[in-house]
Amino acid sequence: MIKLILKYLNKIKQFFLIVPILIGVMIVAGLFFANQKSKPEYDSKAEQVMFDTKDKSPKYVMTLPEKQGQEQSAPEAGEEEMLPPVPVEKAPQPKTNGEKLNALDIPFLSRLPQREGGAPMLHTVPYNEILQTQKQTVKLPVQNGALRAWEVYGRKVDVMPMFNKVAVVVKNMGINQSNTDLIIKRLPANVSLSFSPYATGLENNVKLARENGHETYLDMILPSRDFMSTDSGPWALDYNRSVEENVDLMEQLLSRNMAVGGFTVCDGVDDSTYNPYFQALMSMFVKRGLLMLDATLGVNIGKNNVSGLDRVKADIIVDSGFDRQEIKKQLAQAEELAKRNGSVVVVVDPKPVAVLAVAEWLDTFSPQLTYEEMKQQNVTEFEKPFIVVPLSNLAGEY
Secondary structure, three states, X not given: OHHXXXXXXXXXXXXXXXXXXXXXHHHHHHHHHHHHHHOOOOOOHHHHOOOOOOOOOOOOOOOOHHHOOOOOOOOOOOOOOOOOOOOOOOOOOOOOOOOOOOHHHOOOHXXXXXXXXXXXXXXXXXXXXXXXEEEOOEEEEOOEOOEOXXXXXXXXXXXXXXXXXXXXXXXXXXXXXXHHHHHHHHOOOOXXXXXXXXXXXXXXXXXXXXXXXXXXXXXXXXXXXXXXXXXXXOOOOOOOOOHHHHHHHHHHHHOOOOOOOEEEEEOOOOOHHHHHHHHHHHHHHHHHOOEEEEEOOOOOHHHOOOOOOEEEEOOEEEOOOOOHHHHHHHHHHHHHHHHHHOEEEEEEOOOHHHHHHHHHHHOOOXXXXXXXXXXXOOOOOOOOOEEEOOHHHHOEEO
């Protein structure tokens, strides 16, 4: 009996020895995990190394990109506050030669210099009495004997000996109204303007252009080469329609109350299959007394011809790329062509960078002087013997 009692007391003793040990282990574990939980969480190793081992506040404040905008921890007493460096904005660097322009680099046409308005064209609206004929419910231009619309609505310019003619045509006009106003009012009056059929306020803009002395034309848009992804719109030629329907489409444009001298044929799809379309359109131009400006690059519409058609072929076309240095090279090439041939035709898209480059180029031309003026000013030769002329001054049948 005594042995059993001693054995029981021994077990109780062991139990009371184990319980304090277990309680002690639990307390230590609780303190350990509580200590870990109280430490700040770090998003990266870079943040962790900025804190000392005793979980004090940061000695240096480092703001990582993903942490910007969050509140910074205030420095403790006795610690020096280290502010992050203030970023310094770099001044925009000028574009280097040959570097493409970004959209933000394109200059504004408001930089075009103010000019005295050119003398208004003789006819700012159609010359109804002589050059219009009735077709069904609309009026269309028509050749009347020797009178043709492109001559009546054009203007001849006198050119002194030794000077070469430069015709500049801005096509695709009227899409941006503010730019249209600036081009009409600030480019030299002898620059000719060709308006897009999609232009807003087409009739008013043509009239305004003529009031400021510009010859006026209409764009004729060929179907886009990339027709699977680009739609040239309802005013473009459509080879899925008949030849007659395409001629009617162009006559619908002509029936509007505008004094225009002809069409500027813009680039697009063409091959020998479509020759009947061009033959029919050229015949319509002759009948209506209109001039045709061929402003295509890859389309050889020159292989099509109709007797009596007055036409002009563009030598330089600035309508893509719009790299400043490249435009300068094209204009320098235009000068060489003018010297060689006595004239040159430059067609330009109304992008600000291109229009400004052309305007600056035109301002470098030498002024025309009579023989007496040359003697008075002791001028023996001209640095740039070029003069801007309206497009009609270079028209001819060929």
